[in-house]
Amino acid sequence: MNSRLKGFGWSLFALVLIYGATAHLPAGAQVAGGTISGTVVDSSGRVIPGAQISIMNVDTGVSRSAATNEEGLYTAPNLLPGSYELKFSAPGFKTEVRSGIVLTVGAAAVLDLTMQVGTAIETLQVTGEVPDVQLASSDISAVVNATTVRELPLNGRSWTDLAELQPGVNAIQTQPTFAAGTDRGNRGFGQQLTISGARPQQNNYRLDGVSLNDYANGAPGSVLGGNLGVDAIQEFSVLTSNYSAEYGKTSGGVVNAITRSGTNQFHGSVYEFLRNSALDARNYFDGDKIPPFKRNQFGGAVGGPIIKNHTFFFADYEGIRQSKGISSFTTVPSAAARAGQLCSIPNGDPNNPCTPTQVTVDPSAAAYFTFYHLPNGPLIGNGDIGPFTFAGQQVVNENFLTTRVDHKFSDHDSLFGTYMFDKTPYSAPDGLNNVLFTTLTSRQLVSVEETHMFSPRFANSIRIGGNHEGVNNNESLKAINPDAARTDLGAGGTAFAGRAAAQVFMEGVTPFTGGVGGSPTYFYHWNSIQAYDAFLKVRRNR
Template sequence: MNPKIIKMMLGLLLLGLVIPAPLKAQVSGAMVTGTVTDPSGGVIAGAQVAAKNVATSLVSSTTTNSDGFYNLPNLLPGDYQFAVTASGFTTKVLSITLTVGAKRALDVSMVVGPSQQTVQVTEQAPTIQLASSTISGVVEGSEVRELPLNGRDWASLATLQPGVVSVRTHESVTQVGSHARGLGMQLSIGGNRPQQNTYRLNGIIINDYSNAGPGSVLGQNLGVDAIQEFSVLTSNYTSEYGFTSGGVVNAISRSGTNQFHGSAYEFLRNSALDAADFFENANGLPKAAFRRNQFGGSAGGPIWKDKVFIFGDYEGLRQSKGITHVANVPSPNARNGILDDANGNPLPALPSNFACPPGSTLPVPGQSNTCVDGTIAKFFTFYPAFNAGLIGPSNNTGRYAFSGAQVVPENYYTTRADVKFSDQDTLNGSWYYDRSTFTQPDGTNQVLDQFVVGRQGFSVEETHVFSPGLANAIRFGYNSSYADGQLTPAAINAAAKDPSFGISQNLFAPRINVPGLTPFRGGLNGQSVQNYLLQTYQVYDDAVRNIGKHNVKFGGTVILYHLNLFAPFIEDGTASFASMSDFLNNVAHNVTGPPDLAAVKTHHNHTSVIAGYVQDDWKVRSSLTLNLGLRYEIETIPTETNGLVANMPTITTDPNLGPFNKFYFSHNPTNKNFEPRIGFAWDPFHNGKTAVRGGAGLFDSLPLPYELVINNAQTSPFHVNAIVTGCAFTSNPTCAPQGSFPHALPLTNPPASAQTWNYVDTNIKRNYIYQYNLSVQRQLTGSLSLTVAYTGSRGIHNPFQLDDRTRSAADACPGLAGP
């Protein structure tokens, strides 16, 4: 990390330890509030309320204020014993279970008697919510660890919640540029875009470089044994939650307890237990091998009983999976210049003495109906011979089927430590690391494709109780996410690493596109290389204060957001042919040369998010709670540290003349990001078995660099490819004559008007989302409840992107706007 950043973060951390100053954060622990009353319903002031964690014996305590109200914030999820003591009343002990981030209303009615006498009450976890209007659900630790999960991906359990659906399968990991949208879990929560969600682990945002869900190359989140539990907030969450306008997936890792415990495991999948898939059966291929081993272990316990606890987890994955590929390749006759028409009838053969162009021949005199260029014949090595039948009716192409091994190793580590200094001070810290690679043959079995995805981060949180009515928690975190792809670590076909096939010196075979054939995606370095690195530095602070019947939480956030992208894209160039005949005759339609790699730079995009909030949960009556909140969240205008920004000021700007904007936005659209939120929870029958809840709020979607960086990096003047059109398709004297591919191409940089340029609407509007809900909950039995809810959302000024390569500057639509 940058030393200046470290100094600034440590300074903010020290400030939060000294005073309960508001700097935002969402406390990942649970909160319990309530009122202590006597048998007549009168409030009891000065009652002692103590919550003891059964697993760790850690005790958090407070006293009720003059209104009989108490609050215990930031309690770790788990089983607790609540003891309520007041002079002249029997001590009451309740056994309850708390979940991650929950707001639990627990009112206690005392019984007159000696305080030495104890009444033990066992109360089940509530099935209705009487303290908050937020629509949410909790996936408990037992569900995370015991439900069967394909791939042991704990985040996939979020789809068990109403309003949450997975959209992970939009693209395969092997699609060109697919990792630009992130490879982790893609969830739509409440109908919102996956990039509008926030994923938190121990209160730290762990979104990936595309602002989507974290995950490995397989789209999974390992570490099932390390997750205590997680919640999914789907609608109208309170103002302490920011950096999001969709949903919130809020997880907390397991901590050690007073008892040493651990586990060791291995899960196995094997093709011996599988049936052959459709494509294997259809192409007569043997069943592909599939081996997946997931193994690991966890352990936790006390370092100092009742004081210091530690927990650690490791999980590894080793997978080798046969993937069936079917490619269209030239038929043997086509390779010999014998082409059929569309109905499968042979075209008339050329005379045996036909004079082919220089460098071309008739491979089978008397049968060949087109010449075959000698250089193109060498490129046949990149198209394996068909083995799964010809493709009719023309029979000019055939199917080449093969099973390639998809190899994925992954290693995931995490650890957590908890320290109790005193009844007023506790500290916890956590760290995680995850790295995975994905390697498999390309679509024609010429090179190995590879993606490398990794992430790591840590958090440190200190909670201090200043008085029974005032507590503060400050947290510092770091999250890093990177993805490198599409890499080509090795050649399967030796010709793919032979520079004699390259367009220019030190390059390898370019991509080739021919109608009817599976595209040959080039030799080494021929893939669409994009390397992302996201680093976020996060500081949060939450203060909680009781004022009468008001439970007030206030705080703030500082997030430094750094996103880097190195994107040379296709380094070897691309050649396109209009037909199979043109390909055989080496008549290129157009050729795009390699980029000037010396001019391709890493783009360093920076921004900062600063936010503050206040949230008042006001218990107006014993049966009615109002949730009143206001959040302000501003983002600085994203910048590129080296000035690598050149956007067209209007969509009709002539790129030959310019000038170009050296900035993304001319004004800050987040200056007025005030987000009011209101809700209520009402117990109409005063028996704690029915809840009517509702609320509405405003949530902002920030214009983060992930929306800007890819278009900026792949357009002029930072990424320019020399191009040339075949002479048969242009009147331009600078053209590619027949037979010039790949070594004699007159490649030149195109004029500015023929290059690809980026336009960003500089008058971007505030992008915000309304959320609203109304629900009725009814407890049916001690552990069963029924909920009927309506939720809705509406997005205003959502960003969009349009690619229009056919539009020139002269006829561009002046009304088009969008990032």
């Protein structure tokens, strides 16, 4: 059986107009960043047009300038999540500094200011001024911040697992695990989540503003079921309901992540995690020895300036090398049964010894006994079948890479680009140790966004991206048993000459899944080209 699924998804938000409903709602949130906005007035409540605002990211040291319009409003869209310091100045007023302003992904922080009459050399400094209450949007969401992402222990280091920390988010299993073999992949490989009771395929996963849902519109992930790159994630938010239409595409929840940016200082890290079978317990089917298990998960991250105060880079690599022994328990025909000596229990009484009956074994059927090992344990029931156990090796090698470059053209123009690559080959023997099942998952994502401030009243962000998902399941089967590669075992003899060994199903015996070319092969390939444009107009209601 061959199955092919090719999808080509187009997502296009041609124009999004966001108008503030009140003076406290000057601009909407941004998918790939955050927004700081507000109103500047004097002590009598009159607006101050032309006030200059310097917005500095404390982590990167990069500043962006803004100014209030004739209505005293200012806005700074698409800012990186992090801690900010804002400096306000205007002729005839004291310089005011607000520090400790923490901006999260997708958030719209409102910072209104009342300036005091005085000279510019006089400075008033206040720390932590932004209220926790979200004034600029009505979405119900929670943020997993940078400290949680990088410091909370994660088995497998898949950052999407942290979404389960939020209320209303639960992991569910919609299909067998990746170790199960050929039936894996029809609903995607990622860890499926239900958010506020919605189906997993109703959720939307975004990285730097680009949707990275897979071909089944499910959770993204490699054949191992996770999303590496914990060190590349700055933070992410989980929006459960009532979020803005700019997120689009799905009716369930939204997992909205943003990657880390470089700073004016070089910084980096390296790590390795090792697990092996030395401390593992033996399970019932393992035999005398514990199957060998070795897992190395390693990587490194580095970031810094390319041009100080203007251009920054960040890169993260993570690799997995895993070899895991899997104990397989199967039932196979006994030596007597292969010779045609079958035993049937009279009246179904297991305590009544039976007399073997000699039957003729068809030569074409006898050729298939090569795919069934002799029992290596006590025979079962009437002695026609017995157990065969062995420890096969499940091998996975994953390579994951994320890079990001940020560039500031001017105080009014900035750009960033992100590239993600993930390739994971997997192999494991079938239950009878005849063929080596293989699965290859490959993922790539690109996101480029440019933000331009035309004036204190107008801003525009344009984002173009692409998401590629590919799965080849059992495309390159390999024969462990040389007979599995034979092409003269087609059922029916000469009528099916040249075909691979067929699948075999017998009552009480583990099914033979077919030789090389006889097992199901699946191909899933998905390309999604996405374009978004967000035009922001700042307006104050009278």
